[in-house]
Amino acid sequence: MEVCELLHIPFSVSIVGKDLLFQHVQFRAGQRIHTVGQQFVSLFIVISGFLKTVSIDDLGYEQVLDFPMKGDVFGADSISTKRYSSETVALSDCSLIMLPFHNLVALSHAHVELENVICDIFGRELLRKQAMLDMLSAPNAEAKVARFLISLSERYSESGYSKTEFNLRMTRRDIGNYLGLSFETVSRTLSALNEAGLISVDQRAIWIKEPDMLKRFCRIPSCGLQARQDRSGITGWPRSAPGLLVN
Amino acid sequence: MEVCELLHIPFSVSIVGKDLLFQHVQFRAGQRIHTVGQQFVSLFIVISGFLKTVSIDDLGYEQVLDFPMKGDVFGADSISTKRYSSETVALSDCSLIMLPFHNLVALSHAHVELENVICDIFGRELLRKQAMLDMLSAPNAEAKVARFLISLSERYSESGYSKTEFNLRMTRRDIGNYLGLSFETVSRTLSALNEAGLISVDQRAIWIKEPDMLKRFCRIPSCGLQARQDRSGITGWPRSAPGLLVN
DNA sequence: CGCGCGTTTGAATCTAGTCAAGCTGGGTGG
DNA sequence: CCACCCAGCTTGACTAGATTCAAACGCGCG
Numbered sequence: 001m002e003v004c005e006l007l008h009i010p011f012s013v014s015i016v017g018k019d020l021l022f023q024h025v026q027f028r029a030g031q032r033i034h035t036v037g038q039q040f041v042s043l044f045i046v047i048s049g050f051l052k053t054v055s056i057d058d059l060g061y062e063q064v065l066d067f068p069m070k071g072d073v074f075g076a077d078s079i080s081t082k083r084y085s086s087e088t089v090a091l092s093d094c095s096l097i098m099l100p101f102h103n104l105v106a107l108s109h110a111h112v113e114l115e116n117v118i119c120d121i122f123g124r125e126l127l128r129k130q131a132m133l134d135m136l137s138a139p140n141a142e143a144k145v146a147r148f149l150i151s152l153s154e155r156y157s158e159s160g161y162s163k164t165e166f167n168l169r170m171t172r173r174d175i176g177n178y179l180g181l182s183f184e185t186v187s188r189t190l191s192a193l194n195e196a197g198l199i200s201v202d203q204r205a206i207w208i209k210e211p212d213m214l215k216r217f218c219r220i221p222s223c224g225l226q227a228r229q230d231r232s233g234i235t236g237w238p239r240s241a242p243g244l245l246v247n
Numbered sequence: 248m249e250v251c252e253l254l255h256i257p258f259s260v261s262i263v264g265k266d267l268l269f270q271h272v273q274f275r276a277g278q279r280i281h282t283v284g285q286q287f288v289s290l291f292i293v294i295s296g297f298l299k300t301v302s303i304d305d306l307g308y309e310q311v312l313d314f315p316m317k318g319d320v321f322g323a324d325s326i327s328t329k330r331y332s333s334e335t336v337a338l339s340d341c342s343l344i345m346l347p348f349h350n351l352v353a354l355s356h357a358h359v360e361l362e363n364v365i366c367d368i369f370g371r372e373l374l375r376k377q378a379m380l381d382m383l384s385a386p387n388a389e390a391k392v393a394r395f396l397i398s399l400s401e402r403y404s405e406s407g408y409s410k411t412e413f414n415l416r417m418t419r420r421d422i423g424n425y426l427g428l429s430f431e432t433v434s435r436t437l438s439a440l441n442e443a444g445l446i447s448v449d450q451r452a453i454w455i456k457e458p459d460m461l462k463r464f465c466r467i468p469s470c471g472l473q474a475r476q477d478r479s480g481i482t483g484w485p486r487s488a489p490g491l492l493v494n
Numbered sequence: 495c496g497c498g499c500g501t502t503t504g505a506a507t508c509t510a511g512t513c514a515a516g517c518t519g520g521g522t523g524g
Numbered sequence: 525c526c527a528c529c530c531a532g533c534t535t536g537a538c539t540a541g542a543t544t545c546a547a548a549c550g551c552g553c554g
Contacts, residue, residue, distance in 0.1 A: 055377075059466060063384055077377065080370025085377075105362070115352065122369040123327020129376040130302075130324065130332075136383040137310055137427050141510065171532065180384050182511055187534055203518085203533070219306060388542070418500065429543055434502055450501070450550085 049094015050169035064178040146217040296341015297416040311425040317406040393464040
């Protein structure tokens with residue numbers, strides 16, 4: 001079953017042939033898959049292409065929430081509200097599978113082995129949000145951008161692309177909005193990482209030259225400054241490794 | 248059924264009497280409910296008391312994720328990983344209900360009307376994370392703290408406490424870590440809001456004097472500066488209300 | 495009473511935001 | 525085919541706002 005394949009979950013033979021329940025849909029770059037306020041009907045799985053999902057508050061301010069790509073599920077954050085709370089736009093031509101949530105629930109009734117597929121989808125969504133929190137809570141701009149690049153790198157490699165060379169599909173502005181930075185800062189930070197020899201940047205093209213170095217930047221700011229989390233409550237110490245003190 | 252009551256969800260008579268499946272547990276202030284790496288067995292519902300959940304990365308850096316209180320469910324972010332990815336500590340004496348996840352799943356098999364209880368729990372968790380993202384993505388310290396206070400206020404009022412007068416149960420340091428600010432900035436910002444007459448602060452005691460004013464601070468910085476989201480991509484315009492432009 | 499933790503407040507520093515100017519590359523129309 | 529345009533990107537200069545370091549105060553507790 002194609003769906004299971006994309007999600008990397010095991011599937012049993014009993015459900016082979018149910019593919020017809022879920023239809024494929026194609027979108028061109030720039031098209032909107034769903035909009036805010038629209039009634040929630042289905043989840044989407046990305047087969048190919050790149051997208052961005054944006055929440056828009058009552059005052060019209062936008063906040064980029066995610067950049068779905070191959071194998072990702074989106075729309076899950078609207079399950080509880082029954083209406084989409086965000087909109088997602090195709091950044092490139094892309095093809096998706098629609099998973100009408102109703103069908104999914106029905107299927108999981110009929111096939112007990114699918115029970116945890118729903119849990120799994122939710123779990124993914126939670127992990128996704130957690131990852132985003134990690135980026136936003138990074139100590140400074142360098143760490144945020146570094147984490148963003150590492151995260152992209154890992155997701156690309158999971159989808160079978162190169163882990164070290166890829167193209168950014170979104171604008172600096174989108175990245176900045178996503179990370180809570182101005183787009184100038186994103187641009188400057190990329191230049192700085194380039195200058196430092198950790199990566200190579202040419203417009204949208206990224207080449208991660210020193211992944212390990214870059215990973216170190218995810219925590220420790222460049223100039224040897226303290227990481228921001230030093231401020232965190234050290235309540236609950238000592239931890240398992242008593243030798244390693246964060247301060 | 249007490250569980251349903253706490254979660255504000257309807258319950259049918261068919262499940263009355265199943266309470267015994269879920270046991271109550273008490274904790275004293277400072278005790279740890281679960282720790283990182285421990286095997287995931289159950290969710291917890293807060294009956295009374297206040298807690299904080301903290302994630303701890305491989306380097307020992309802490310990040311406050313949540314401050315659960317009456318009616319909140321915690322532990323849900325560990326369902327997919329099978330191990331707790333965070334730890335939660337009691338900030339005051341508190342009593343909880345344990346919901347062994349396995350039992351919950353079994354129950355939902357037996358009683359179809361419970362089907363969406365699980366969805367509901369996940370939905371709450373997603374909304375919680377979204378709320379946290381909103382705070383972290385706020386344009387500046389004032390907005391973050393204002394949103395934090397408003398959010399607390401709403402949660403208190405949902406639990407039957409006063410919406411305008413309450414005690415902070417966590418330290419400035421915890422708040423700072425949660426919001427991505429230094430604890431000095433938190434303290435200063437509270438003082439500034441106090442000075443401005445919007446709230447009254449005395450150590451842990453908070454009194455929200457001008458809720459509406461405070462809510463305005465959630466978006467618009469004090470000195471009439473631009474909101475940070477101005478930077479966001481304005482891709483996808485025009486929106487439904489073409490008159491309202493964010494810029 | 496004195497110790498320690500949490501809090502407040504001050505002063506200096508520095509990061510990231512803002513404003514502005516110039517560059518690049520892709521697409522359009524003359 | 526070339527010139528133009530425009531959105532996106534880069535870079536510089538200045539500044540507002542947050543962090544850092546430091547000192548002092550209040551409060552609870554042994």
